Amino acid sequence: MILVYTSSPEGQLKKSAFEAVTYGYKAAQAMGTEVVALTIGNVDNAGVLGQYGASKVLNAAGADSFDSGVHAAVIAKVAEQVGASVVVMPDDSTGKSLLGRVAVRLDAGAVSGVKSLPDTSAGFAVKKNVFSGKAIVDFNISSDKKVLSIAGNTFPPEVVGGDVAVEAAGVDVPASRVRVKEVNTVKGTVPLPEAELVVSAGRGMKDPGNWGIIDELAGHLGATTACSRPVADVGWRPHHEHVGQTGVAIRPNLYIAIGISGAIQHLAGVNQSKTIVVINKDPEAPFFKAADYGIVGDLFEVVPRLNEAIKKFKAAN
Amino acid sequence: MKLLVCVSKTPDTTTKISFANNDTEFNTQGVQYIMNPYDEWYALVRALELKEAAGGTVTTINVGPAANDTVIRKGLAIGADDAIRVDAPENCSTYYVAKQIAEQAKAGGYDVVFFGKETIDYNGAQIGAMVAEMLDMPFISYATKMDVAGNTATISRDIEGGQEVVEVDTPFAISAAKGLAEQRIPNMRGIMMAKRKPLNVVPPVDVTEKVSVASYALPPAKKECHYIDAEDMDKLVELLHSEAKVI
Ligand SMILES: Cc1cc2nc3c(=O)[nH]c(=O)nc-3n(C[C@H](O)[C@H](O)[C@H](O)COP(=O)(O)OP(=O)(O)OC[C@H]3O[C@@H](n4cnc5c(N)ncnc54)[C@H](O)[C@@H]3O)c2cc1C
Numbered sequence: 001m002i003l004v005y006t007s008s009p010e011g012q013l014k015k016s017a018f019e020a021v022t023y024g025y026k027a028a029q030a031m032g033t034e035v036v037a038l039t040i041g042n043v044d045n046a047g048v049l050g051q052y053g054a055s056k057v058l059n060a061a062g063a064d065s066f067d068s069g070v071h072a073a074v075i076a077k078v079a080e081q082v083g084a085s086v087v088v089m090p091d092d093s094t095g096k097s098l099l100g101r102v103a104v105r106l107d108a109g110a111v112s113g114v115k116s117l118p119d120t121s122a123g124f125a126v127k128k129n130v131f132s133g134k135a136i137v138d139f140n141i142s143s144d145k146k147v148l149s150i151a152g153n154t155f156p157p158e159v160v161g162g163d164v165a166v167e168a169a170g171v172d173v174p175a176s177r178v179r180v181k182e183v184n185t186v187k188g189t190v191p192l193p194e195a196e197l198v199v200s201a202g203r204g205m206k207d208p209g210n211w212g213i214i215d216e217l218a219g220h221l222g223a224t225t226a227c228s229r230p231v232a233d234v235g236w237r238p239h240h241e242h243v244g245q246t247g248v249a250i251r252p253n254l255y256i257a258i259g260i261s262g263a264i265q266h267l268a269g270v271n272q273s274k275t276i277v278v279i280n281k282d283p284e285a286p287f288f289k290a291a292d293y294g295i296v297g298d299l300f301e302v303v304p305r306l307n308e309a310i311k312k313f314k315a316a317n
Numbered sequence: 318m319k320l321l322v323c324v325s326k327t328p329d330t331t332t333k334i335s336f337a338n339n340d341t342e343f344n345t346q347g348v349q350y351i352m353n354p355y356d357e358w359y360a361l362v363r364a365l366e367l368k369e370a371a372g373g374t375v376t377t378i379n380v381g382p383a384a385n386d387t388v389i390r391k392g393l394a395i396g397a398d399d400a401i402r403v404d405a406p407e408n409c410s411t412y413y414v415a416k417q418i419a420e421q422a423k424a425g426g427y428d429v430v431f432f433g434k435e436t437i438d439y440n441g442a443q444i445g446a447m448v449a450e451m452l453d454m455p456f457i458s459y460a461t462k463m464d465v466a467g468n469t470a471t472i473s474r475d476i477e478g479g480q481e482v483v484e485v486d487t488p489f490a491i492s493a494a495k496g497l498a499e500q501r502i503p504n505m506r507g508i509m510m511a512k513r514k515p516l517n518v519v520p521p522v523d524v525t526e527k528v529s530v531a532s533y534a535l536p537p538a539k540k541e542c543h544y545i546d547a548e549d550m551d552k553l554v555e556l557l558h559s560e561a562k563v564i
Contacts, residue, residue, distance in 0.1 A: 007477070009476065009477045009478070014477070066476070066481070067455065068446060068449070068455075068456045068458065069449070069450075069453075069454075069455055069456065072446075072450065092477055093458065093459050093475060093476055093477060094476075094477065096435075096442040096443075096446075096458070097442075097446055097456065097458040097459070098446065099442075099443055099446060100411075100415065100442075100443040100444065100445065100446030100447035100448075100449075100450065101446045101447070101449065101450040101456070103412070103443070103447065104415075104446075104447050104450040104451055105450060107527075108527065109412070109527030109528040110411070110412070110443055110527075110528065111528060112440070112441050112442055112443055113440060113441075125531055129536070130438060130439050130440070131328065131332075131334045131438055132330055132437065133536060134334045134535075134536070135334050135336075135343075135533050135534065135535060135536070136533070136534045136535070136536055137439075137530055137532075137533050137534075138530070138531040138532045138533070138534070139528050139529070139530060139531065140528070140529050140530075140531040141527060141528050142526070142527055142528070142529065143527035143528075177455045177485065177486070177489075178455050178457065178483050178484075178485050179483060179484040179485070180481060180482070180483050181471070181482045181483060181484055182480075182481065182482040183476070183479065183480075183481045183482075184479050184480050184481070184482075185476070185477075185478045185479030185480075186478050186479055190478075191477055191478030191479070193477065194477070194478070196563075197563070197564070221564060239495065239496060240475075242495070245330055245354075245437055246354055246355075246437075246495055247495065249440070253563045254557065254561070254563040254564065264330050264331055265330050268330055268437070274561075274563065275557070275561040275563050277553065277557070278542075288542050289539070289542070290539060291542040292540070292542065292543060292561065293542070293543050293544075293545055293553060293556060293557075293561075294542040294543070294544045294545070295544070295545050295546075295547050295550075295553065296544065296547060297547030298547075301547070302547050302550065305547075305548075305550040306550040306553065306554070308550070309550035309551045309553065309554045310554055310564075312551070312554075313551075313554045313555075313558065313564075317558075
């Protein structure tokens with residue numbers, strides 16, 4: 001059996017949950033077994049996980065705020081109850097806070113940020129990116145039980161069935177030792193780690209007052225905005241927009257880099273993007289080496305032109 | 318308070334990556350190592366600030382070979398009081414490292430065990446959670462702000478699309494993200510003093526490995542950049558739509 005834990009911030013299942021179930025389903029097909037999905041706390045519409053291949057959806061009520069200790073205990077108990085040999089979770093901040101705990105509880109080998117289905121031809125091997133995307137490592141897990149967190153935007157959700165009824169997990173939820181005082185989430189925009197389209201700008205913008213053209217571009221595309229580190233450090237942009245080795249690591253479908261040189265520490269957080277567009281006036285900017293599409297030009301001319309072109313495209317499509 | 322900070326070394330991001338022994342090992346020849354930035358800039362510095370405000374001790378711990386002493390001495394130069402190195406080979410698994418740290422932490426009876434949110438080489442983000450489970454402690458990950466009053470800490474942490482504020486009593490484990498503190502550069506006096514601070518080398522406990530590296534590979538080569546005339550943004554939009562299929 002494969003158990004998939006799906007995180008549900010504020011009671012909502014997100015794309016990462018559907019991706020994890022899709023991964024679990026594909027692995028289960030290859031291994032000749034089935035998928036049980038587990039949600040914890042109050043979750044809207046959890047039965048929808050059946051559509052992505054869960055043959056059973058369990059809910060453990062009574063742990064509405066996040067405590068890695070409580071959640072790991074519940075996941076491990078359910079894993080034992082359903083006889084799971086593999087536990088899968090999203091590689092988001094929730095999954096990463098849990099993976100190690102669940103592994104210790106189950107005496108399982110764990111790999112985070114997995115980007116391949118398990119290769120079971122000789123043992124159990126999975127791949128992940130390491131060294132800022134400069135290498136791929138193939139890990140072999142030799143323990144009976146395995147715990148994996150799945151890299152985001154890597155396994156697109158696939159509908160393979162219909163909703164299933166949600167059943168109570170029937171495990172005790174231990175008391176939490178963490179008191180949650182406040183939860184503040186940004187409303188209205190897709191958070192960076194989940195964004196499929198990202199528009200990012202750097203020091204080439206010259207002044208925080210110039211970001212209007214960036215916001216306009218993001219608005220036309222329905223994209224989330226990001227920035228390089230120096231721009232966040234001087235307070236031109238909020239810290240949560242900082243991408244790179246020391247900021248958020250993202251892998252959107254489209255990353256548009258505007259007035260960013262493409263230093264290796266910046267690339268470390270964005271080079272897994274599927275398509276990269278670079279707009280820079282310096283033809284020697286290192287970012288062009290990582291780009292799919294490059295535009296050598298002054299961003300203050302190119303970006304307004306791009307805005308017009310996208311407006312025209314959106315109106316026609 | 319008795320504070321323990323886990324510090325790891327990691328290849329500098331600018332390092333050229335290559336492999337040895339039929340691509341089964343990372344080639345350490347000529348690799349420039351640094352202290353993992355999350356450990357150094359945020360975890361260690363916040364621990365030092367807490368000690369400076371309320372007294373106590375800051376101990377660092379590293380699991381690895383004698384070659385790691387350079388990184389450990391840097392931690393002492395920044396201000397840690399003493400250090401533990403569990404003498405272990407270069408390429409042990411996260412579980413092995415976590416087990417060693419848990420053993421030492423148990424023996425030391427620390428109030429707070431600090432980690433960086435992840436290392437910048439393997440980005441595993443697993444050791445903090447593993448150690449917390451082994452010690453049966455609450456684990457507050459991705460912390461960006463931490464204040465302590467008596468035995469209670471108030472911590473802001475990054476969550477999906479926002480922030481959460483939690484309260485927790487000691488003992489607990491915490492992983493540090495950007496914002497928890499400001500990087501400190503060791504000064505000459507710190508570097509001199511670090512030479513005389515205790516660095517205790519202890520033997521490892523036995524661990525059965527569960528995860529091992531089968532092989533390494535380089536990512537497929539990126540195709541050449543397709544340059545587009547800066548005057549012709551309709552062309553870019555067209556390519557993003559029909560070729561890249563992202564809009
Ligand atoms: C340990 C460490 C960790 C780091 N972590 C990160 C990280 O996580 N993220 C990160 O981003 N950086 C990080 N950095 C910093 C990184 O090395 C670079 O300094 C930084 O990314 C540069 O930001 P930038 O590209 O915005 O600025 P610059 O390097 O100054 O580049 C500005 C670019 O804008 C272009 N430009 C200027 N004017 C125009 C115009 N009118 N039209 C078009 N183009 C124009 C220039 O040609 C130039 O290429 C880190 C550094 C270290 C040492």
